[in-house]
Amino acid sequence: MSAVVAAVLVATVAGCSSTGGKRAEERAAKAAQGRAAVDTPRWTFAMVTHSGDGDTFWDIVQKGAKQAAQKDNINFVYAHDVEGNKQAQDVQAMIDQKVDGLIVTLAKPDAMKDVVAKAVKAGIPVITVNSGENKSKEFGALTHIGQDESVAGEAVGDELNKRGKKKAVCVLHEQGNVGHEERCAGVKKSFKGDVENLYVEGTNMPGVQSSIEAKLQADKDIDAVVTLGAPFAPTAVKAAQQAGSKAEVDTFDLNEKVAKGLQDGSLGFAVDQDPYLQGYEAVDLLWLYRYNRDMLGGGRPVLTGPQIVTKDDAKTLAEFAKRGTR
Structure with missing residues (x-):
């Protein structure tokens, strides 16, 4: 007899009240946790x-x-x-x-x-x-x-156009990452304003903040900062504040902090993949x-993004971000 069946039988003997049924369901669900849905080899x-x-x-x-x-x-x-x-x-x-x-x-x-x-x-x-x-x-x-990183970058450029931005800085936090280069190139391709790349050392977050802050202090025309990863978005917000800049901070990727930033308005939008x-x-x-x-798609790329996420979407996604799945 399976643990799930046993749990249901115990609940039946105990009575058919709604409380008993609920407890039986909880026991059955707990018994099922950690089990595979298939009996294929343990690859x-x-x-x-x-x-x-x-x-x-x-x-x-x-x-x-x-x-x-x-x-x-x-x-x-x-x-x-x-x-x-x-x-x-x-x-x-x-x-x-x-x-x-x-x-x-x-x-x-x-x-x-x-x-x-x-x-x-x-x-x-x-x-x-x-x-x-x-x-x-x-x-x-x-x-x-x-x-598709180029397509994702173009989506960012389009969104910046909608927001009336004129000059953006694209912050690359990992030297030699071809995907990051494609993102910033995509932004530059579709954005009607100017885009400059800023290379930072992603493993040194204080250094990232200093580099962005210095860039914003040196160029007051920058009205958008685009980071290429969710952990760097709050850092860019701090850098803009320290620099006295009103530049909007936008980012690729989503996590709990980004969802909160979208809700409180400290971030403009995110691109979720x-x-x-x-x-x-x-x-x-x-x-x-x-x-x-x-093989799904016959071997062609299976796309998981991009999706532009704004303040309107953040409330719904915040719950998923909090549990660590968005």
Whole structure:
């Protein structure tokens, strides 16, 4: 007899009151927690990303991946490094461990090309996520999950036009990240005003604030600051305040602080690419491929964004952001 059935029977014997029924449902739900929805083999899937330490975006990606892994009876392993060569070493370690599936980012594709080829040659199915859509198929991956970074950048430029902005600074926090360059190039392509790139060291948040503050003090014409990651948006707000600038701060990506910033008006808008969905779908699609050789979209990129999020949307999304899934 299953734990769920047992819980229901106990509740029936105890009585048929609404209270008893509710308690039975709660016990049944608790008994079901932690169980896989399938009885397929206990495969091991590894995800290796270019995340730096403390980046909340990747916490959300992991949450989606772990929840899909639980459902699909997958042993999920995660590693990350902001340096391309070290990320490649982590991938090689996963190959040596003979994982059953591999999820990687291609923020620095030159560093990843050879090791991804090794994984494919070893018969390990590979899916790319978040960064590297343009190189994914070339490197032998089954598909790519994420947003088109150029399109996302153009969406930002369009939104800035709607808001009547004239001069923007695009803050790049990770040197050599091709996705970041594509975002800022997209902004420049669609924005009718002027755009300047500002390169900062993302692992040094006080330095990020100082750099943005100095830029705003030096150029009073800047009326929009675009950050490329949610953790940097509140820092840009502080920098604008310290500089005495009225520039609107907008950002790529969403987290709880960004949702609050949109609600209180300290942030103008955000571009959400749904990191939870990226993690969840990457694991789920690998499982589908291992189990049934399915591949959603026939191998074409599976897009999770972009979605422009404003103050009007933030209230609804704040609940999801608080629990760490948006």
